[in-house]
Amino acid sequence: MIHLVNVTKTFEPNTTALKDINLHIEPGEFVSIVGQSGSGKTTIARLLISEIKPSKGKVIVGGWDITNIKHRQIPLLRRQIGVVFQDFKLLPKKTVFENVAFALQVAGVAKKRINKIVPQVLKIVDLGDKLNRYPQELSGGEKQRVAIARALIHRPKILLADEPTGNLDAINSKEIIDLLLKINEFGTTVVLVSHDKDVVNGLKKRVITLEEGQISQDQKVGKYVI
Amino acid sequence: MILVTVKRSILFALQSFWRNIWLSLATIFIISLTFLSINFLVVINAISDSAIAAVKDKIDVSVYFKQDVRESKIAEMKSHMETLPQVERIVYISPDENLEVFKERRKDDLVIQEVLAELSGNPLGATLVVKAKNLSDYSEILKAIDNPAYADLIEKKSYDDHQAAIENINTITKNIKKGAWIISIMFIIIAVLIVFNTVRIAIFTHQQEIGIMKLVGATNGFIRSPFILENIFSGVIACAIAVSVIYFILSLVQPHLNNFFAGVDVNLIGYFNNNFIVIFGSQLVGIIILNIISSSLALGKYLKV
């Protein structure tokens, strides 16, 4: 599902964020990427949605070599990868429903269909009764669940979560992780970038550890060791 | 799907228009002024064109032949002259026609009438009236008439030189046009800057939205179109305002125009009516192209990622 082949990413003038990374993630896997701050975790995530291009090497997503992806194909790629961030990235002036619907609107989906599937997806993340709330009326965990619903709305093959629990307390974090596991059970490949030792260790899934832009460990049932 | 997208773009554009209503009004105001100054140019053009056309129409060379010249000789000269590339047309006026005109013109002059009555024959000769294609062609034509071969036939020739009048019109309109151009260009530059800034501010207030749109897979076209639409919307309103103002001013000015340009028929309202689509259509297209260019420039950086 995800292939990084000899990927190096340098930022001008002289930061090497990733050094000759080789990474292979199968469809349906649940993979955690851990590492210290600045070790290159977010850089991997940004490569996968083609927000940046590798300096060297190849990036392949779902069989699609996106190393030299054309500008106008990037939107298509992003509809195949759901993304979730630490800061939720919700629009404050839109309701829960509108925030999720937004992702369909930009893809030109008809209103009727939007009205049908947005409540369905919000029900999956257990927000079926909060469609008309605004983000500031939600808890952190609920905000993140809205973001996850939005990420799922295009039925992506991959869900990419960059520190989704970074702003949440333990209970809310657990809810979000459980939700990610549930999504993974439906067949979606989940890539979780995390700092949180407890979270990662509790998963008993594959863990990839980054150190200064290189993979230092890749364990099938991993532990966050650093 | 395309229809849905278009509808959404228009909706987003309208929202943005209202959210920044003062900015939108400033944009409309400045685009209207741009339209007005450009149309001032159009008016000056129309007036000078019809003035010059009127003067040009009066210019020709008349060749008066001696009374005893045979018509065949004149016809010969006429057909020869007609081969000249500078000649637009030549009209032959027979001695009888000349006499008719003369009598008619002097019908109140009793002395002349008496003299004419006493004469048995026609004292007047034939005339050729030569019209050139361009004003500058008359010198060539006059040279051709001065050909020694014709010298015996010709009594005299007259060339009313309106060149000075035309030059006057030309210099006056040139100067007015220069001023109008400078003003128009200034307004165009201001309009570009304002549109550019309108888009910048709109982007700034929508920065977060744009970022999220990109994350969830919005195409650049989808992101860009509301901003461009918003400005096209302003352009259309500004055009409508300019059209109303122009027609209002024209309706005030028109009655005085014919007095002012004695004898020259200047129908500005008619001119604008006849060329409505060309004049305002091209200006609207111009402002829309301008909008698209400055919107794209303003957005360019944001759409890279």
Ligand SMILES: Nc1ncnc2c1ncn2[C@@H]1O[C@H](COP(=O)(O)OP(=O)(O)OP(=O)(O)O)[C@@H](O)[C@H]1O
């Ligand atoms: N746009 C950029 N320009 C220059 N350097 C950058 C840029 N983005 C990231 N970097 C550098 O690349 C390295 C890796 O950054 P990255 O964001 O991938 O770290 P991270 O592992 O996600 O860290 P954190 O856990 O703090 O989020 C860092 O040294 C960072 O300073």
Ligand SMILES: [Mg+2]
């Ligand atoms: Mg990071």
